[in-house]
Amino acid sequence: MEMKSAVAALAALAHEGRLNAFRLLVRAGRPGLPAGELARRLNVPPNTLSGNLTILSHAGLVEGRRAGKSVIYSARYGDMTRLLQFLMEDCCAGSSDICAPLRDVALACACEETEPS
């Protein structure tokens, strides 16, 4: 069951235009961006982008909310996290040297709150 949604999310991301849009939204953080602004920044026709945003949103990767005339899209970090979790599940098969680099990747995503003290 989880399998189907993972495939859907991966299929949604397996497209240059959608991956660009998604990454832009990921970088935009919680506030997100209006659809038109996205189309302008990515330099794609609004209707094409709209279809791609629909696909991303069906896959649970983004969501849109209306604000006046605009629809503001933002990344759904929770589902993004679950997808990554699904991909790295049981990745290590007992060999810690496989798993270690993955940890480093996550720790490199260090934000500003890295210092524990």
Add this chain to the structure above:
Amino acid sequence: MEMKSAVAALAALAHEGRLNAFRLLVRAGRPGLPAGELARRLNVPPNTLSGNLTILSHAGLVEGRRAGKSVIYSARYGDMTRLLQFLMEDCCAGSSDICAPLRDVALACACEETEPS
């Protein structure tokens, strides 16, 4: 340039049969599994699986090496790591609460060498 290969990897994984095969290889660890054994375990025709393994290998996610009559496939953990890194790049946009769950996912992939003391 990195973009293209990320899309290729995601497209390769955006397929139930291939994702099953890949995950099975990921769990199999470095030793990997012969193609026929994979086909048997996944219950798919050998030629179909062969095509899918070719796609995965072109995407850099798996590799095959010959051992006698069999070709043994194994996951390429390095490229898998790079893909995850690409997906979570700049994920936090300054908000640490976005990034923290991702770190937890990576830390949950804890292997046996988790204990720091």
Add this chain to the structure above:
DNA sequence: TTATCATTTCGACTATCGCCGAATCATGGA
């Protein structure tokens, strides 16, 4: 070399995806 087994490639069919122009829907302002 010849037989045999594991795997891969070939060929053709079907289904689905992606893109674009045009029409439609939703909102805010005159």
Add this chain to the structure above:
DNA sequence: TCCATGATTCGGCGATAGTCGAAATGATAA
């Protein structure tokens, strides 16, 4: 209400991906 604007949906065409049976390739052992 009527118009302007931002966004989405609809219709279609062309291109691509997926599957399977059948044939070919590669490797081994006698």
